Amino acid sequence: MTDYEFVGEKLRQKIKGLFEIIPKQKHVFIDEVRCNGCENCYIFCPGGCFTMEDGIAKATHIEDFCQECGTCAKICPTNAITYKEPEGGTGIIRRFS
Amino acid sequence: MQTYDIVIVGAGPAGSAAAKIAAEQGMKVVFLERGNSPGEKNASGSAIEMHAAREIIPDFPHEDTPLQRAVEGGSFWLQSEEGLLCLNAFIQAWSTEKNDVKAYTVYRNEFDKWWAEKAVEAGAKLITKTLISDIIKENGKVIGVQTEKGEKFFGNVLIGADGTNSKVAIRSGFRGPWKPNEVALCVKYDYPLPKTTIDRFWGGFSENSCKLDLYFGQSMAPAGYLWIFPNKESISIATGTGLQEMLNGGENLNYYIHQFLQHTILGRILKNVKPRYYISHEIPYLLTYPTKPLEVCRDNVLIVGDAAGSVCNFDGEGWDSAVIGGKKAAEIAIDAISDGDTSKQSFQPYQKWYNSYVLSNLDWGWRIGHWLFNEAGYEQLANPLLKTFATIFDHPHIDHIVPSLNKNLSQLLPLLGTLMLLGKLHLKPYADLLGSLV
Numbered sequence: 001m002t003d004y005e006f007v008g009e010k011l012r013q014k015i016k017g018l019f020e021i022i023p024k025q026k027h028v029f030i031d032e033v034r035c036n037g038c039e040n041c042y043i044f045c046p047g048g049c050f051t052m053e054d055g056i057a058k059a060t061h062i063e064d065f066c067q068e069c070g071t072c073a074k075i076c077p078t079n080a081i082t083y084k085e086p087e088g089g090t091g092i093i094r095r096f097s
Numbered sequence: 098m099q100t101y102d103i104v105i106v107g108a109g110p111a112g113s114a115a116a117k118i119a120a121e122q123g124m125k126v127v128f129l130e131r132g133n134s135p136g137e138k139n140a141s142g143s144a145i146e147m148h149a150a151r152e153i154i155p156d157f158p159h160e161d162t163p164l165q166r167a168v169e170g171g172s173f174w175l176q177s178e179e180g181l182l183c184l185n186a187f188i189q190a191w192s193t194e195k196n197d198v199k200a201y202t203v204y205r206n207e208f209d210k211w212w213a214e215k216a217v218e219a220g221a222k223l224i225t226k227t228l229i230s231d232i233i234k235e236n237g238k239v240i241g242v243q244t245e246k247g248e249k250f251f252g253n254v255l256i257g258a259d260g261t262n263s264k265v266a267i268r269s270g271f272r273g274p275w276k277p278n279e280v281a282l283c284v285k286y287d288y289p290l291p292k293t294t295i296d297r298f299w300g301g302f303s304e305n306s307c308k309l310d311l312y313f314g315q316s317m318a319p320a321g322y323l324w325i326f327p328n329k330e331s332i333s334i335a336t337g338t339g340l341q342e343m344l345n346g347g348e349n350l351n352y353y354i355h356q357f358l359q360h361t362i363l364g365r366i367l368k369n370v371k372p373r374y375y376i377s378h379e380i381p382y383l384l385t386y387p388t389k390p391l392e393v394c395r396d397n398v399l400i401v402g403d404a405a406g407s408v409c410n411f412d413g414e415g416w417d418s419a420v421i422g423g424k425k426a427a428e429i430a431i432d433a434i435s436d437g438d439t440s441k442q443s444f445q446p447y448q449k450w451y452n453s454y455v456l457s458n459l460d461w462g463w464r465i466g467h468w469l470f471n472e473a474g475y476e477q478l479a480n481p482l483l484k485t486f487a488t489i490f491d492h493p494h495i496d497h498i499v500p501s502l503n504k505n506l507s508q509l510l511p512l513l514g515t516l517m518l519l520g521k522l523h524l525k526p527y528a529d530l531l532g533s534l535v
Contacts, residue, residue, distance in 0.1 A: 006351040014351065018286075018375035022133075044340075044349055046284050046377035068138065069379040070262045071282050074274060075340055085262065087245060088131045089226030096287040096331065096374040097140035097205045 002043050011048030012065055021064060024090035027083070028062045028072060034080035041072040041081060057081075068092050101125045101222075102434055103427070104241060104252035106229055106265050108135035108213045110145075110416050111402030112258030114153045114423030115430075116216035116223075122431050126221040127250060128213075128258075129242070131228040136209025140285070140378035141416060142326050142335065144168055144200045144309070145208065149417035152424050154215060163207035165328035168200040169301030169308060175475035176314025179483035181361075187301070187308065202307065202326050202333075229259070232268045232398075239269055239398045253439050254430040255398040258423060261379050263404030271392055271400055277344055279406070281321055281382035281413060283337030284350040287374035288367055292330050298366065299327040313475040317357055319347045320384065320470045321413065325363070331373070334363070337413060339384045342470070350377070380413055381406040384466065387459040390452045394444035399426045407455040411462035411469075418455055425450045481508040 004010065028049070030041075037055040047065035050072070051058045059072075059081075068091055073083035085091075103119050105112045108130035116128040132138040150157040158164055170187035217223050233241040233249060241251035242265070257265025261280060266272055299307045310325040317323035320342035326333045336353045343350070358364040381403055393405045401407070402419030409415065426447055433443040468474040488501035 003348055003352050006349040006355065011349065011351055015375045018372055040344065044282070044343060044347075046282065046350060067377040069282060069377050070274075071280075071340060071379055074277055074280065075344055083262070085131060085228055085264075088228040089133050091138075093133070093137050093206075094140050094374075094376055095204070095206050096328075096333075097143065097285070097376045097378075 002039075007043050008045075008048050008051060011046075012061060015048070015065075019067070020093040020095070021066075022090045022093065024063060024086040026059070026062050027086045027091075028059045028066060029082045030057055030059050031080040031082075032056055034078045036078050036080075038077055040075045040077065044075060045072055066092070099127070099248075099250050101127045101250065101252040103127075103254045103256060103430055104250045105129070105221075105256045105258055106242060106263075107258035107260060107402075107404070108216075108223060108225075109139050109209060109258060109260065109402060109419070110212065111404075111419035111423035111426075112256070113209070113213040113216045114420045115256050115258060115401065115427040116213075116221035117153055117219045118424050118427035119431060120216060120219040120221035122427075124427075124431060124434070126216075127252075128216065128221055128223055129227045129229060129244070129250070130213075130223065130225045133225055134210050135213035135223070135225070136206040139205045139209050140283075140376045141205055141380075142202075142324060142413075143205050143208075143333070144202050144326060144416070146200045146417045147198055149420040152421050158201070161211070163203065163211055165202040165204065166305050166307040167198040167301065167303065168202060169198075169303070169306045171309040171311060174310065174312040174314075175479040176312065176316065177476040177479040177483060179480055179487065181312075181314075182479035182483055185308070202309075202328055204328065229264055232265060238396045253397065253434050256423075256426050256430065257398065257400040257404045258402050258419075259404055261381055261403045263400065265398065266400045266404045269395060269398050269400075271395065271405075275381060275406075277340035278384050279381060280379050281337045281339050282343065282350060282377065282379050283321075283335055283413075284354065284375070284377040285333050285335030286354060286372040287328075287331050287333055287376070288370050288372050289331045290366075290370065294366065295327050295330070295332060299325070299332070305329065312357070313469060315473075316360075317353055318350075319343065319345070320466070321382070323353065323357055334358075335376075337380070337382075339382050340379075341384065380415060381408045382413060383408075383410045383459055384463070386463050386467075387456055390448070390456050392448070393451045394441055394447050396441050397439050399430065399444060399447055401426045405451065405455070407451070407458075409458045409462040411466040418458065421454065422451065477512050478509075481505040 042050040049061045051060040102124040105128035173184045229242045230245040307327040312323040318338040321338035323336040401422040407418040429447040485505045
């Protein structure tokens with residue numbers, strides 16, 4: 001039973017301001033034709049980067065919340081998600097890791 | 098176009114170790130890092146082991162090494178329906194003398210930067226803010242890498258030390274991306290706390306020392322564990338679990354951290370304390386039985402560390418095997434280059450090292466992990482002891498306590514058999530290894 005308190009927008013509110021990101025271009029993409037609406041990316045993304053719209057996942061907060069783990073692409077059952085690392089010198093900076 | 102003896106992708110523990118060892122032997126080495134500085138993209142528990150650090154820097158640690166606390170022991174918390182059982186382990190050898198310290202907690206951002214500087218001081222060239230886009234092949238063999246900005250780096254040997262999502266490993270054909278049953282996701286919060294509070298709850302015997310807390314239980318991590326690593330003036334609370342187990346009815350990892358803070362004393366210690374940092378990271382965590390070693394060398398290319406999946410699939414520890422693997426890869430690459438033969442065949446000593454060191458770790462890790470997670474070993478261990486304690490509290494009279502001890506503790510006997518069997522099986526890879534040496 002998914003606890004939606006720790007997913008998507010609600011998760012983003014909890015972790016907002018707790019990391020640094022150098023502005024970057026979008027680097028995670030969803031093939032909307034392949035997406036079957038399973039919600040895996042939406043539920044498990046540790047950055048809360050995904051939003052469900054009309055039963056289709058949208059990568060709405062990659063630029064400002066992506067933690068660069070690559071989990072989204074691995075847990076997508078239809079391989080609809082492409083994960084790339086962001087351009088060198090951009091993206092997440094980890095200070096107390 | 099730039100030509101080197103050895104091109105290394107990644108300036109993490111393995112990449113920097115390989116770069117230092119190779120540069121010390123007079124090799125022309127470059128190592129490429131996608132962050133602004135080494136360590137910026139890295140994350141772990143995070144502790145480092147002395148035995149591995151000293152393979153690279155014999156007089157480790159130096160005065161200026163950014164360390165947090167010396168690890169003197171650990172507490173293992175086992176959750177069952179009866180409650181939480183805590184086993185405290187303070188190991189004598191882990192305390193008192195500086196030379197006896199087995200591990201230190203660190204901030205990887207600070208530590209990895211220092212670690213890479215040692216390679217630069219040895220003469221390796223570090224290039225930051227550089228992400229590779231692909232490997233370059235000629236006649237089917239790897240001869241270098243290309244960056245996203247179109248720069249090309251050619252080398253006799255390429256070492257892929259570029260982490261879990263390694264482009265070198267995937268593009269060179271070693272493996273596809275890891276599958277959900279081959280990786281774990283971890284999330285971690287850093288909470289600032291006064292030094293005195295940390296000393297009180299997690300302090301060891303000497304100044305700036307600590308014990309680690311490891312929590313095993315379904316409500317903390319379905320397949321993996323939750324941990325607390327103390328630093329000088331902060332603690333890390335983290336949890337990690339295999340992706341496949343997370344998919345099989347698990348929750349977003351933040352849920353487990355929240356539950357933990359709600360239901361344990363940590364919630365009280367951290368009342369009114371705001372976390373100052375949030376980190377999440379994915380590591381290889383091969384939860385299928387390792388029947389066959391991963392291929393880690395091909396013509397002109399070797400993979401090390403997380404790229405090569407060299408992480409124990411029980412405790413998730415990969416720093417030591419990454420560092421030692423980086424050293425082995427560099428040494429074998431140097432030999433191959435001086436012999437003028439950088440074929441897969443010439444790299445076989447590295448594959449052999451991997452099979453013995455990493456695979457035996459995986460074999461052991463799988464057995465313990467399988468027993469703990471799939472057969473809920475932590476419950477089997479915790480239940481009889483917790484039931485005994487419960488009896489003592491309920492009926493503090495010897496007439497009740499003795500039969501209870503008899504009844505409950507006798508349940509531990511078959512368990513001891515299981516543990517001994519695990520121990521015996523654990524010896525098998527070493528027996529095989531000895532057999533192959535004779």
